[in-house]
Amino acid sequence: MTPNPPCSSGACNGGGGNGNGGMNRRSFLRTSGVLASGIAALAASLAPLRDLTDYTSAAEFMQKHYKELSKDDMDKVLDRITREVEKQYAIRPHVKDYKPMDGVEFVYCLNLTRCIGCRKCVHACVAENNQSRDPEIQYIRVLKMPHGSFDMEKGDHNYSTPTVPEKGFFYMPVQCQQCKNPPCVKVCPVEATWQETDGITVIDYDWCIGCRYCEAACPYFARRFNWTKPSIPKDSINPEMSYLGNRPRKQGVMEKCHFCIQRTRAGKYPACLEVCPAGARKFGNILDPNSEVSYILRTKKVFVQLKEELGTSPRFFYYFDV
Amino acid sequence: MINATKNYFHFLWRCGRIAFVGDWRYYAWMGILSVIILLGINAYAKQFVHGLMVTGMSDQVSWGVYIANFTFIVGVAAAAAMLVIPVYIYDNKELHDLVIFGELLAVAAILMCLAFVTVDLGRPDRFWHLIPGIGKFNFPGSMLSWDVIVLNGYLLLNVHICGYLLYCRYQGRTPSKWFYIPFVFLAIGWAISIHTVTAFLYVGLGGRPFWNASIVGPRFLASAFTAGPAIIILALQVIRHVTDYRISDKALLTLRSIVQVSMLINVFLLFNEVFKEFYTRTSHVAASNYLYFGLHGFHALVPWIWTAILFNIVAMFILVLPMSKSLKYLNVACVLAIVGIWIEKGMGLVIPGFIPSPLGEMVEYTPSLNETLVCLGIWAFGLLAYTLFLRMSIPILQGRIAKSNEGASDDHLFAAGQKSDQTTASPHVTTTHI
Amino acid sequence: MNRNSNIALVGIAVAFLVLAAAFVFDLWGRTPATPPIPLVDKKFVDTSPSRVSIAEFLRKGGDPSDYECNICHEKNKPIKIKFDADNNIILPKEHLDIALSHGSHKRNNNCYNCHDEMNLELLQTRDGRQLKLVDSTPLCGSCHGPTYRDWEAGVHGRTSGFWDRGLGDYSRLGCASCHNPHSPKFPGREPAPGPHALHPIAKAPAHHESERTHE
Numbered sequence: 001m002t003p004n005p006p007c008s009s010g011a012c013n014g015g016g017g018n019g020n021g022g023m024n025r026r027s028f029l030r031t032s033g034v035l036a037s038g039i040a041a042l043a044a045s046l047a048p049l050r051d052l053t054d055y056t057s058a059a060e061f062m063q064k065h066y067k068e069l070s071k072d073d074m075d076k077v078l079d080r081i082t083r084e085v086e087k088q089y090a091i092r093p094h095v096k097d098y099k100p101m102d103g104v105e106f107v108y109c110l111n112l113t114r115c116i117g118c119r120k121c122v123h124a125c126v127a128e129n130n131q132s133r134d135p136e137i138q139y140i141r142v143l144k145m146p147h148g149s150f151d152m153e154k155g156d157h158n159y160s161t162p163t164v165p166e167k168g169f170f171y172m173p174v175q176c177q178q179c180k181n182p183p184c185v186k187v188c189p190v191e192a193t194w195q196e197t198d199g200i201t202v203i204d205y206d207w208c209i210g211c212r213y214c215e216a217a218c219p220y221f222a223r224r225f226n227w228t229k230p231s232i233p234k235d236s237i238n239p240e241m242s243y244l245g246n247r248p249r250k251q252g253v254m255e256k257c258h259f260c261i262q263r264t265r266a267g268k269y270p271a272c273l274e275v276c277p278a279g280a281r282k283f284g285n286i287l288d289p290n291s292e293v294s295y296i297l298r299t300k301k302v303f304v305q306l307k308e309e310l311g312t313s314p315r316f317f318y319y320f321d322v
Numbered sequence: 323m324i325n326a327t328k329n330y331f332h333f334l335w336r337c338g339r340i341a342f343v344g345d346w347r348y349y350a351w352m353g354i355l356s357v358i359i360l361l362g363i364n365a366y367a368k369q370f371v372h373g374l375m376v377t378g379m380s381d382q383v384s385w386g387v388y389i390a391n392f393t394f395i396v397g398v399a400a401a402a403a404m405l406v407i408p409v410y411i412y413d414n415k416e417l418h419d420l421v422i423f424g425e426l427l428a429v430a431a432i433l434m435c436l437a438f439v440t441v442d443l444g445r446p447d448r449f450w451h452l453i454p455g456i457g458k459f460n461f462p463g464s465m466l467s468w469d470v471i472v473l474n475g476y477l478l479l480n481v482h483i484c485g486y487l488l489y490c491r492y493q494g495r496t497p498s499k500w501f502y503i504p505f506v507f508l509a510i511g512w513a514i515s516i517h518t519v520t521a522f523l524y525v526g527l528g529g530r531p532f533w534n535a536s537i538v539g540p541r542f543l544a545s546a547f548t549a550g551p552a553i554i555i556l557a558l559q560v561i562r563h564v565t566d567y568r569i570s571d572k573a574l575l576t577l578r579s580i581v582q583v584s585m586l587i588n589v590f591l592l593f594n595e596v597f598k599e600f601y602t603r604t605s606h607v608a609a610s611n612y613l614y615f616g617l618h619g620f621h622a623l624v625p626w627i628w629t630a631i632l633f634n635i636v637a638m639f640i641l642v643l644p645m646s647k648s649l650k651y652l653n654v655a656c657v658l659a660i661v662g663i664w665i666e667k668g669m670g671l672v673i674p675g676f677i678p679s680p681l682g683e684m685v686e687y688t689p690s691l692n693e694t695l696v697c698l699g700i701w702a703f704g705l706l707a708y709t710l711f712l713r714m715s716i717p718i719l720q721g722r723i724a725k726s727n728e729g730a731s732d733d734h735l736f737a738a739g740q741k742s743d744q745t746t747a748s749p750h751v752t753t754t755h756i
Numbered sequence: 757m758n759r760n761s762n763i764a765l766v767g768i769a770v771a772f773l774v775l776a777a778a779f780v781f782d783l784w785g786r787t788p789a790t791p792p793i794p795l796v797d798k799k800f801v802d803t804s805p806s807r808v809s810i811a812e813f814l815r816k817g818g819d820p821s822d823y824e825c826n827i828c829h830e831k832n833k834p835i836k837i838k839f840d841a842d843n844n845i846i847l848p849k850e851h852l853d854i855a856l857s858h859g860s861h862k863r864n865n866n867c868y869n870c871h872d873e874m875n876l877e878l879l880q881t882r883d884g885r886q887l888k889l890v891d892s893t894p895l896c897g898s899c900h901g902p903t904y905r906d907w908e909a910g911v912h913g914r915t916s917g918f919w920d921r922g923l924g925d926y927s928r929l930g931c932a933s934c935h936n937p938h939s940p941k942f943p944g945r946e947p948a949p950g951p952h953a954l955h956p957i958a959k960a961p962a963h964h965e966s967e968r969t970h971e
Contacts, residue, residue: 038769044775055447135793153682154682157683164946188460189452190451190457191459208444209451212444215384219528228372251373254444266923269917277805310528312528346763353764357772357775
């Protein structure tokens with residue numbers, strides 16, 4: 001093909017250029033015809049948007065970052081969330097913004113000698129924290145590991161033996177390790193996740209943009225993304241809610257274990273601990289020398305902080321009895 | 323001042339109109355791209371409604387082809403600097419005007435990058451949280467916030483340089499050096515930075531040993547400076563083919579030597595990485611094992627990565643041998659290098675970082691149809707943008723659209739498209755040179 | 757007028773319109789429905805202790821007659837325990853529901869290690885203290901010292917309620933709420949369902965599970 005400068009260049013000020021009105025009109029019609037069909041196709045291509053419901057509201061869209069909300073702002077936000085939950089789940093929730101307590105730093109200790117791998121903690125957590133049931137979001141993953149190794153690549157996530165524990169294996173539940181030096185917080189481009197003074201790393205679900213950089217940064221597979229609109233049966237909603245904790249999430253944002261803020265900041269034990277049939281889970285204030293976790297860190301000998309070499313300094317300790 | 327603004331808008335108006343004028347090949351090309359873009363928009367609308375569930379991504383593999391393509395294309399954008407360096411630092415006359423084409427490619431590439439990042443967001447409506455000042459910008463903590471700055475900065479720099487040079491050409495005046503030379507040098511440094519920062523996005527993640535390696539940054543640059551100029555070599559030949567814009571073989575061969583050296587470095591760095599992983603065989607070798615050989619019976623990426631390595635090595639041999647002085651072989655080498663690097667830098671870099679998961683779980687990733695359509699749409703959008711930029715800038719560079727022929731403009735532009743059989747330049751068009 | 761251009765433009769316009777129709781009727785790219793995930797059985801979120809101790813049973817108003825030993829047994833008249841040739845205890849038919857398996861080497865193969873032979877409604881510790889049946893925990897502690905110490909610190913077994921004792925009460929389960937005193941090894945139980953993948957794989961490598969288990 002020869003170079004055929006499509007005249008395009010305006011170089012061909014062609015013969016018909018002057019005064020051939022008919023041609024120009026035709027060319028105009030032709031162009032507009034193509035443009036009109038193009039615009040029609042563009043409009044039609046947006047047809048899926050007709051299924052869009054409850055995506056966001058003006059108030060939610062304009063809402064400021066958690067740390068910039070005044071008391072009044074927060075009251076309005078909590079009110080909005082209450083109304084939204086009521087509309088969607090036909091239940092009136094108590095949504096509160098629990099603040100960290102002074103002189104409290106939470107620590108979790110998990111006794112690997114005692115854990116039997118029953119996964120009750122996984123489901124108690126789901127129920128307490130209003131996690132999506134389908135698709136499934138779970139904050140706790142229990143690994144079945146062969147005796148003698150701590151190599152998680154040897155772990156089995158999908159074990160389904162008729163009974164647990166199985167001989168020759170130990171079970172290791174993994175959830176957010178509430179690191180002192182959390183990689184997920186560092187990478188968030190919009191400060192939608194941060195560490196609070198009581199050591200809990202929280203997420204402002206109304207600020208997260210869903211880039212999932214934190215999910216890539218987390219060495220513990222602790223963060224979960226709402227790949228689609230979460231679904232929770234109406235009768236399974238836990239109405240005791242917190243802003244930074246278990247209020248229902250929207251599509252497209254991250255979530256993770258927050259040590260059951262709505263329970264622990266009210267002085268209670270987290271849900272995963274309360275359901276553990278083996279008493280393998282221990283939780284408390286490390287700044288209180290009389291707490292169970294202080295006793296454990298004082299008297300037990302061997303602790304494992306998962307992937308200690310990464311310098312994340314987890315507040316989650318695995319230990320052994322015998 | 324008002325007059326200057328009016329002039330400028332008139333310039334934009336003329337540029338805009340010419341975008342709709344061309345011969346049938348131009349129409350067919352733009353039509354096909356538009357169709358693909360529309361398919362992409364439709365697919366994205368579905369994703370917007372139903373969430374990223376419609377992609378193949380999961381909590382285990384939380385980034386996929388979107389970020390893979392993003393990573394590759396950042397490299398293409400950065401490579402525009404590889405045209406600028408010989409021109410302004412080594413004063414290479416052959417490439418002088420071609421710099422504009424390189425920078426326009428950078429602009430199109432950055433637009434694609436921004437599109438790829440946007441479609442990857444779970445909450446695109448909250449994009450404004452990323453805007454410094456009104457949002458909450460985690461700078462300098464987050465590498466992603468650095469990336470927002472360097473990408474947009476690079477976009478502005480290139481838009482400024484191209485726009486300024488083209489507008490001067492249009493007006494027939496010599497560009498003031500103070501108005502663009504400092505920006506050109508800034509852009510060179512900036513080009514390196516966009517790709518370094520993008521590499522650091524990955525390198526900074528201690529929990530992902532596959533990425534947490536200091537060689538990732540240098541490899542990013544080496545592969546970018548291979549794939550980018552290779553794309554420019556092909557693009558310039560297309561321009562030469564479909565327009566009467568003159569591009570010398572010498573210019574292409576200058577680019578060849580850039581691709582040649584970069585490819586050698588790229589393959590050398592790849593060898594370094596492979597040696598470190600497989601000679602020591604620490605527990606961190608799992609991801610590389612998965613990529614190159616498969617792990618625990620999962621091996622989706624294995625054929626891809628070996629294709630990429632084969633392509634890269636063949637391209638390297640063609641490039642170092644004198645045969646690539648012939649454009650035919652050079653083109654083969656460029657295509658092989660582009661495809662090879664696209665696989666290796668995209669899927670080959672992003673996906674194995676997630677497999678096995680930090681808890682040792684094996685969950686593979688395959689892009690869904692919807693996700694693929696979105697990607698194709700963005701690629702088509704990038705090509706369309708680049709075509710438009712060239713469509714506007716080539717007549718300006720040739721002097722066919724200039725302030726001096728403003729009066730005769732609009733009707734002729736429309737008429738012109740219908741007269742593709744005419745090739746003679748209009749008598750009252752004066753070609754201006756700077 | 758250039759014919760080729762016209763054909764191209766008409767072609768594009770037609771393509772646009774066809775595309776528009778296809779979009780409106782959503783002809784492709786529908787997301788495949790994934791198999792629904794069944795709701796998990798409520799028993800897996802039940803927080804009640806793994807067994808009901810006597811204390812708990814009686815507190816809840818259970819029938820106490822099973823624990824009124826002296827209805828059948830006579831006080832101060834110890835019954836002789838019978839053993840077979842292998843030194844296994846032979847339980848009388850009234851007590852066949854008891855599976856005695858406390859400790860290895862059959863060292864606890866004897867009711868009177870814990871029960872007071874003179875008054876079977878009481879327990880006896882090794883140091884001679886007498887305890888009610890519902891207060892078994894210190895009895896266990898008299899042998900299991902370190903575990904008892906941990907239990908007292910709230911570290912062995914579950915401590916429920918409030919970690920912040922200023923805000924509310926806490927409760928600590930006694931030994932018998934989890935361990936059967938006659939057979940204290942923690943019994944196995946059915947695990948709750950495992951995780952469901954977001955995108956269920958049609959064909960997972962079949963040898964995966966076994967390969968990893970045998971590593």
